[in-house]
Amino acid sequence: MALPPPRPLSWILHRSNSLLLATLLALVSFSSPAAATRVQLRGGSRIQxxxxxxxxxxxxxxxxxxxxxxxxxGEHVLATLTASSAEAQSSVAAGLASATTCSARDATSVSHRGGALDLRTDEQGRFCVLVTLPPLPFVVKLAYAGGPLVGGADADLPVDLGRRTLALAFAPTPRVVSLDEPVWTVAVVASTQEDGSLHGEGGIAVALENEHGKTIATATTDSGGRAAFRVDTAELGPPGKGEVRARFDGNEAVGNTKVSFPIDRRAHVQVALDGPVPSGVAEEGIPIAVQVKWRGGVVPGGTIEARVGTTVVGAATVSESGAASVVATFAWEKDEAVPITLRYASAHGAFDPGEPLLVSVPVHGPSFLRRLPLVLAAVLVFGWLVLGRTERRRKAPAVATARERDPVPEMLVVAPAKGTDPVWNGRVLDAHTGDPVAHATLRLERTAFTQVEPLARTETDARGAFRMALPAEHATTERPQGLVMVAEGRLFARLSQPAPAFGELRIALVARRRKLLDRLVEYARWSLRGGPDPTPGELRAHARKGSIPDGDRLVEWADRVEHAAYGGDEVDAAVEAWADEA
Known part of the structure; x- marks a missing residue:
């Protein structure tokens, strides 16, 4: 198949992606052992x-x-026993020797390691052991050592075998707590366990604590063992990760116990003007001062973004005191009020963006005197270019009369969800032309270490439109955490990012053909610093002369990229992979 004549790199340089350039440079730097940076990621573990x-x-x-x-x-949890008295401690060794699994059907196992029990977990991570001990107080200490990719965990379980054992449980289990409400309601169920049976225990004084051990509420269980709490959300702590604990200190008949559970404290952000509505000349920049707050105080950190329509015209970082000053700069010819939308983007997941702030800003167009220096400068530059071309003319291919904008892959929320349904809808478009991408695939995934769990999948119609809902077992009215949304088309490169907030989305994908061109361009800019832009053929010539490192592989790669990018065949995932093999 005949290939079209190669184009100079200047024809495609304006289509290069700065993000891809940074990625390539990073890969080159990582290839040097002396400059390599070792990064280790470790997950967490917990024992319930x-x-x-x-x-x-x-x-x-x-x-x-x-x-x-x-x-x-198949992991190992070590269990050790300590007693409150020397008499009771003397019975621990004999008790450990009598240890067995709770049932012959248990897939867990029990063995001895020094003065401790080695409990091996089953497929569900569970373990269970029975130990014969006298009716005295003991403390069971559980420890998991962790591994190269997982941190360890431990837990202390006080138990008095001379008193009934009390179990505390949250109903329902707390996960996400909204600090937007003044009061948080939760219940704790207290029950005694004897021979595997649970019975509701009334008259139990239960205290609630935060992760710092501060008591935030108290209540006594009813005859069914249920205690209801109304907690002032200000007592729970600031937005972010935390913990809530339920504690019973014990009495003559029932032993003491406690239970804890991690919670995610969330709050919506409110953006307000800090002063009067500003005004000014749009091209010179209009500073807009704002305060970012939540119900309990100021919001430290994050970003404020200013938009006119869908165009970003300014951004600023929020200070520790919740203040930000955004300078909105854009072209505007008339003297009129322009609606500017101010949106908050969180620096971490504790703060949820609230409703954007819409400000009608009086804008003044530039005067003629203000434009005059620019006009004179443009005339001088034009004259200098004409003289330069007259004195030194060289052959150059015609430049396209209509420059296309740089394609940028992106996944944006253009309108928040109107109801409480956990649904995304919108359109998938070509990032370069704006045309709809039909039959593009969208997937919702959850990643845990090296495993990827698919949760939902859909496909766009002929207009590029789609609709995808979060499965019922994962449903939430808040922005989903820990999930990834992936979009790609047969001829469009994969785009992956954390799942956005529910609502209407605009997803822009970059064609695989343009991605190949960008990669060739960026490598050329890195390899041949200075001088005129070479064509892919000239790039191969430099490689054969030895002026580019690893020239033989580069020649084969440049041939494949040129064939795929400039040929008449479609560039799908298989063609892109074929070019990458070199």
Missing amino acids: AAASRSGGKLEVRGQLLDDGGNPFH
Whole structure:
């Protein structure tokens, strides 16, 4: 198949992507062992367990999970026993020797390691052991050592085998707590466990604590063992990750116990003007001062973005005191009020963007005197260019009369969800031409370490439109956390980013053909610094002369990229992979 004549790199330089250039340079720097940076990522783990009296024996039952709630299979949890008195401690060794699994059907196993029990978890991360001990107080210490990719965890379980064992549980289990409301309601169920059976325990004084151990509410259980709490959300702490604990200090008949659970405290942001509505000349920049707050105070950090229509005209970082000054700069010819939208982007997941602030700003167009220096400068530059071309003329290909804008892959929320349904809809467009991309694939995934769990999938219609809902088992009215949205087309490169807030989306994809061209351009700019822009053929010539490192591989790669990019065949994922093989 005949190929069209190669084009000079200046024809395609304006289509290069600065993000791709930075990525290529980073890859080159990482290829040098001396300059390599070692990065290690470690996940977290936690132990959920309870100690109780069962048939006159101590029963320790629990589960080993990662920080995403997934079980660890085949891992080892060490259990040690300590007593409050020397008499009771003397019985620990004999008790450990009697240790067995709770049931013959359990897939977990129990072995001895020094003065501790080695509990091996089953496929669900669970473990269970029975130990014969006298009716005295003990403390069970559980420890997981972790590994190269996972941090360790531990838990202390006090139990008094001479008193009934009390179990505390949140109903429902708290996960996300909204600080937008003044009061948070939660219930705790207290029940005693004997021989595997649970019974509601009334008259139990339960205290709620935050992660710092501060008591934030108290209540007493009713006859069914339920205690209801109304907590002032200001007592829970600031937005971010935290913990809520339920504690019972024990009495003569029932042993003391506590339970804790991680929570995610969230708050919506409010953006307000800090002073009167500003005005000014748009081309010179109009400073807009704002204050960013939530119900409990100021919002430290994040970004304020100013838009006129869909165009970003300014951005500013929010200070620790919640203040920001955005300078909106844009071209505007008339003297009139221009609506400018101010949106907040969070620096972390604790703050949710609220409704954007719409400000009608009086704008003045530039006067003739203000334009006069620019006009004179343009005339001088034009004259200098004409003289330069007259004195030194060289052959150059014609430049396209209509420059196309740089294609930028992006996934934007153009309108928030109108209801509470966890749904995304919108259109997928060609980032270069703005045309709809039909039959593009959208996927919703959840990643846990090296595993990818698909949650939802859809495809665009002939107009590039789509609709995708979060599955019911993962449904939430808040922005989904830990999920990734992926979009790609047969002829369009893959775009992946954290799942955006629910609502109407605008997704722009870059064609695979343009991606190949950009890669060739960026490598040429890196390899041949200075001088005129070479064509792909001239790039191969430099490689054969040895003036470019690793020239033989570059020749084969340049041939493939030129064939794929300038040929008449479609550039799909297979063609892109074929070019990358060199």
